[in-house]
Amino acid sequence: ILNVEQSPQSLHVQEGDSTNFTCSFPSSNFYALHWYRWETAKSPEALFVMTLNGDEKKKGRISATLNTKEGYSYLYIKGSQPEDSATYLCAFRYNQGGKLIFGQGTELSVKP
Amino acid sequence: GAGVSQSPRYKVAKRGQDVALRCDPISGHVSLFWYQQALGQGPEFLTYFQNEAQLDKSGLPSDRFFAERPEGSVSTLKIQRTQQEDSAVYLCASSLRTGGDTEAFFGQGTRLTVV
Numbered sequence: 001i002l003n004v005e006q007s008p009q010s011l012h013v014q015e016g017d018s019t020n021f022t023c024s025f026p027s028s029n030f031y032a033l034h035w036y037r038w039e040t041a042k043s044p045e046a047l048f049v050m051t052l053n054g055d056e057k058k059k060g061r062i063s064a065t066l067n068t069k070e071g072y073s074y075l076y077i078k079g080s081q082p083e084d085s086a087t088y089l090c091a092f093r094y095n096q097g098g099k100l101i102f103g104q105g106t107e108l109s110v111k112p
Numbered sequence: 113g114a115g116v117s118q119s120p121r122y123k124v125a126k127r128g129q130d131v132a133l134r135c136d137p138i139s140g141h142v143s144l145f146w147y148q149q150a151l152g153q154g155p156e157f158l159t160y161f162q163n164e165a166q167l168d169k170s171g172l173p174s175d176r177f178f179a180e181r182p183e184g185s186v187s188t189l190k191i192q193r194t195q196q197e198d199s200a201v202y203l204c205a206s207s208l209r210t211g212g213d214t215e216a217f218f219g220q221g222t223r224l225t226v227v
Contacts, residue, residue, distance in 0.1 A: 004154070034216070036218075041220070043220045043221075044155075045218075046216065049213050049215055051213045091155075098160065099145065099160055099171070100145070100147075100155075100157065100216065101157065102155045104153055104154040105154050
């Protein structure tokens with residue numbers, strides 16, 4: 001059974017705080033790791049697609065790292081803003097054309 | 113619009129009723145996926161199409177669930193004789209090509225409530 005775990009399940013921070021979440025996935029048969037942001041009443045929005053061990057990607061205040069040998073990825077948000085409030089999902093892909101296996105998500109709430 | 117479109121956005125069905133959920137992918141996208149998200153869980157894979165071919169339906173929970181994409185664009189997910197445990201958000205995603213590094217674009221989902 002392929003299992004993707006995310007922690008923490010929820011997080012409440014103050015505006016300006018920096019935060020990070022973890023995604024753990026199987027270290028064998030790795031093909032790609034996707035991060036999504038899902039705001040209420042909107043579509044999940046792709047943040048990063050990561051394929052190489054040691055990859056680091058950045059989009060504005062958000063960045064992610066990938067360790068395929070030990071099976072984890074970190075997502076960092078620097079200087080959180082209320083508009084960052086959303087559920088952050090990671091998803092693991094183990095072959096070229098197949099499905100994404102999602103974690104249960106980390107729900108982030110940023111208070112002004 | 114240019115994104116993935118799903119309809120209806122909300123559906124309330126009486127137990128035992130049949131429902132049909134529609135997905136309009138981004139034009140030209142080869143791959144199409146359906147996912148089911150129960151409350152408090154991450155999305156779970158249901159089925160996958162490459163053009164009109166259904167390549168993987170291993171996630172469909174029972175033979176009451178059926179999906180089709182007859183012309184390789186619009187897809188319909190049909191649930192027969194709905195049960196309360198079918199209540200969930202049903203998400204559709206499309207991608208331009210196959211490949212693990214290809215971004216998948218999601219619709220807003222259809223929230224199904226079975227009463």
